[in-house]
Amino acid sequence: MTTAQPDPNDSANTTWRALLSDPALLVGVDALGLKVPTTIQRKAIPAIRNQGDVAFVAQTGSGKTLAYLLPLLERLRNQPPTRPSGSPYALIIVPNQPLVWQISAVVHRLARLTGIPLQPATDLHQVPIKPTATAAPFVLIVTPEGLPAGSPRQVRQLGQRLETTQYVVVDELDICLGGSFEAKSTMQLLWILTRSVPGHATAPRTWKYVVAENAWSPNAPPLCSLACPTRCQFVFCGATLSPKTSKTSVRAYLRQGFPTAQLLVNNDAFCIAPQTTEVLVQQPPARPGWDKAAYIAQVVDAVVQRLNNHGVYWPQQSTVIVFAKNSANATAYYRTFTATVRASPPAAEGAVGIATTLYVKSLDADEKADILHRMSTVSPTSGSLKRDQRPLVTVVFTANSLHRGMDLPCVRSIVLADFVQNIGQYIHCAGRTARAGQAGEVVSVVPNMDHRIVQALVQCNSPYTIDSLDEYVRLPGQPCTTPKRSLEPFLGASSTKPAQQVPSNALLNHASATPTADPKRTESI
């Protein structure tokens, strides 16, 4: 992959007008209330406009979705399909169903606001095989599971349906191209790249291997060498990449398949947003009769209380997300919380004027997707309440599987009830708050302060490290302004290995070390 050079014309003062040539898009971003493009939008939009493959990595909540959707709309305006086709014009691959709905809602909104015809489809069957002459082009948004890729026959069918697709986005690239999705995504991208069918008599033998083993063969030819002239444009994006040394390195995957792609790694990639207040709370030692669920209920109650105390910093509508390591824990924390916790008292008359109602929902199975879908379609600006409406704190209990990509409105606090297993997970869970420059808070319940992950957080982010909930409630309410360092060097750190030695003072107080800013960087994969 090629290394992008810093653009001398790029400046934080770049306006939407300088970035987007199409007046309809300017109307759209204006209607969305977006004043200036974010850094990654300033970098990625011109790079994508050049029609080459692009991979970009930037902080959670930094507007990556629009960074790939706006060029798609622009492209549609400049090169509309010449005739109706049974292929979606664009394909967006994301790792989970709530994200499918979320991005579909954004596409729908953008198309409406800009007047550029584009229809979201969340299932291949929604794209008609024979569209009418006047039908708007489709963008298909699916998980890797949502596209067939098991047998050669299925892949052939997929091939027929994506024959004239022009633009392919892989969002949350480290999940979609790695782990359990790797084989499936590889099959799908392979076909889209080559417009040919693995398993066919003319296909290289290695492809048959790929099909038969349902795995990427190390002997397979580089994807690039298979590319054909009608190849479409690929865009990859995410907030994290797996480390170079990782067995299923996405970097290696991209280097092999998309060697000419431009890689843009934003300076803030792998960093927690600076306006995030981070708190590490020492979990009391387990002793007979101690109930973790009851303790988590107290933590969540303290979080709601702090929101109430510092309501002046939070808009009236707030969401708290409690992440547990699995659905069973999420349900246990939810049940105990609803059974034991009182509603927080209203703030003093004339002060902030916020009373708190608790709306708590355990997100299990189908329910979780449904609720997140409803929540994600609420606009953050719809926070102003009607006169007789009580301000609301929504507490959502969920398993970690939902930490990726969700852009829920007004998420003020994250509670990591079960400490994360790796830094990547921390980055993504913490990234559900402090989005698009808003203030936010992450409260991690830490069973063992000696973990390497704790050490990494103390070194890079100067979190508050405290050992009682009383201390937590008394923490200042101002949004954080501490710069944070990149957590990338610690991506491989696991919570199962204890750290070597963490200075005990650093764990007791808000660490005083001021992190240095990352050097400006773009990087080759």
Ligand SMILES: Nc1ncnc2c1ncn2[C@@H]1O[C@H](COP(=O)(O)OP(=O)(O)OP(=O)(O)O)[C@@H](O)[C@H]1O
């Ligand atoms: N230029 C902008 N100015 C202000 N807000 C913006 C801008 N661009 C996007 N946003 C808003 O920022 C929020 C986060 O955007 P988005 O979901 O695209 O983030 P992301 O970078 O994809 O995050 P993640 O890595 O968590 O998926 C959205 O609510 C979006 O509307």
